Amino acid sequence: MIDLKELILSKDNLYPLLRKLRKEARLIAPVKNEHGDTLFRPVGDIDTTDIDLENQPQESLKPFFLPQQETLTGYTINKGEYSFSPPPPAKNTIFFGVRSCDLTALLYMDLIFSKPFKDATYFDRRNHSLIITLGCNQPFANCFCEATGSGPYLEYGYGLQFIDIGDRYYVSAGRGKGADLLNKWSYFFREVEEEDQNRRYQLFLEARGQFTRNIQVPHACRKLQQEPVAEAIWEKLSSRCYDCGGCAYVCPTCTCFSVDDKPQDNNSGIRVRSWDACTSSGFTRMTGGHNPVDRTRHALKRRFLHKLKHDFASHGKASCTGCGRCIDICFGGVDITTFIELFTQQEKP
């Protein structure tokens, strides 16, 4: 067996390859729908599906690994016996066309969902997935992954990474399933030549040069370890936060959730996990109504400090991937970049 770490796939061979993959597993890719929205969706018939590799998918992969609502267990109460049943096992799934930032977010989720206990439901899905990323040659308007170290190309974490180098893709395999896939379908690929390597490197440099937004993420993270955020900044931001939770829902690294039982009838029910966010007012409310966290001001504070201060302190890296989705969603302009800009300009108190 040859070492298949990096190969070239002609664009003519992309759909034939995807057709094969679709037979092996559920295939999920960015699909443009009739409204013009690009969303990750299961690919049915490849020839009639509009797989969109031009636009940034509006949602991240988060819903596929942590669905907005999911059943963690069913329960029954039968003749005094209270028993629980596990959810159905995950399906083998191949994700194609995932942007670097979104894979980085998934790697962060792996960390969260395994400390210190492994979340069985999450890892069942994760272990049944293969992620094929597509490096970005042209960042989108709100992107700042360069500043968060999560793009535009990746160095690890993917099953396969595709880089568009003209009429062909430069494909790199990660360990395990990605390399197996290249081995299995090797006849679609050809060897890498020096010219391919040069082209890839050239495009990488060009991509990095195209970020229009200069968001000083590492600087903000370091500064947060040293000095507090001026109250005026929280006030300014919270005065325009409407507590809608939109930023947390679209954010690929906001993974907080709630768990509640939903009775189906007298003797059975399901335990449902659903998205929740530190930005919603009920998040920390305790029995009796006492809430140790002051509404909006502290809620916002939690979200930003968690990503930029605490996660930087514990993992050496902010848990913002620079995907820019929170910028689009917030009509009050209360996104992470506004916070970073205000804070990095803050004079030392």
Place this chain on the structure above:
Amino acid sequence: MNKNFIPAQAIIREIIRENEQIATFRLELTNKRLPFTFLPGQFLMLSVPHCGEAAISISSSPDRLPLVDLSIRRAGELTTAIHGMKKGDQVGIRGPFGKAFPIEDFANRDLLFVAGGIGLAPLKSVIDHCLFQSGLEEDAVQSITLLYGSRTPSDIAFKQAIESWQKQGVDCRLTVDEKDSTWNGHVGLVTELLTDVTITGNTKALVCGPPIMIRFVIASLADLGCGDESIFTTLERHMKCGMGICGHCHLDGRLICLDGPVFNVSQLKKLDVMEFAR
């Protein structure tokens, strides 16, 4: 035991009515082969049919395994539902979760417990465990003092336990906020009892109760010369997973379910804890 979201079944073996609001539920796993141990200060996520889960401290000592006590105050939906259950009924449990009290540091110490209401539950596990150890080992704790505050005499919980502790040499001092005709003991806040106890460099203080009580007790203990690393308390937050994932108990970079619920005052001072903001 399964640490995930699927609880293990447990059967209610006994129910001890502590007062109008609090009852202790003595549980045993239905599957006796499931490995299960814990340390005083840890908690379980308790499932009650149709009510979801709640975090509840274990109030018995690990020496009583396979029986596990949960002392529960009727507070909302789940806690009211379990109060309606009977001996033989089943509940679900996951855990144990959280950091325990540092019982390994308690050998040869003078232990001072200060509790209010249901707050005695997690401390009870420590007291029972220390007394059990005293029966076995020479270098167990030096002395145990308990200061326990309740609203009224009829609110005093854990009477059975307190009686048995007194018999075993624990210095138990009780106080109520409001007295009635049956009461000839101390009346006033639990902090007032503190003035009568001796605190030395050998004292370790364990405090648990409503946030306001904790705050005042910690302040008084500090005034009496108790060091920040010798005062322990537990923090309560809304919890949904107990295992560091759901984010509900996040506090200033910490997760109470993993890094707590037990903290010493020196750790608390580094956190932006609302209850203790002065």
